[in-house]
Amino acid sequence: MKRAIPVVVLSIAGLVPVWRYEPSIGGTTSTTESASTPSASASAGSGSSSGTVVKGTLLQTEKGPVQVQVTFDGDKITAVKMLQQPNHPQTTAAVPVLISETLKAQSADIDTVSGATITSDAYKKSLQAAIDSNAESASTASPSASASASASASAAASKTVSGSTVNTDKGPVQVSVTFEGDKITAVKMLQQPNHPQTTAAVPVLISETLKAQSADVATVSGATITSDGYKESLQAAIDAKG
Known part of the structure; x- marks a missing residue:
């Protein structure tokens, strides 16, 4: 009987950390996992069940199966629950520590619990x-949402305005101007004289307009009439845009 008492006392003492366990910042236990029969139904959880719930991989260890379930609010981990875990006192004590550290770290980069x-x-x-x-x-859903938002924003910001038709001695001149906000992003000739000088002058006029962001551009030598008609139609489009 004298030899049996210390064994009983030590066994009881060994259970005290389990019954009185409170998660600590250090997250360590001093015992070692024993080879008891795993319990698939044993679980421990923390936090709310709202949000996106994702199950982790089921891992078979020599102590028993381990699987977690994580609740996310966007990228934030709001809760972790054990779906399966070894049925051991050391695991029971370790799980709250692991969950607490996960919620602090917001990642799997946490310390191993001793024992x-x-x-x-x-x-x-x-x-x-x-x-x-x-x-x-999240990354699969994000591009389509981003593309849709970007397209909507672009459509809302982009505006095309036609300038007035200016009848010149060489023929009608009319431009359409595309704006993004107040910025001129494109100019297109809707009508222009059918002359080589006009054909050569138009790209120069458009290029200068995009640089100047106004109708205050130089007249192209050899295409004065077209240049003046272009600038008049362009200014009308700018005024109409407001």
């Missing part, structure tokens, strides 16, 4: 798989 190395490593792998899956889902 529960196998569970800690599997937890981090399952957690990382859930984080990767959430990021992949």
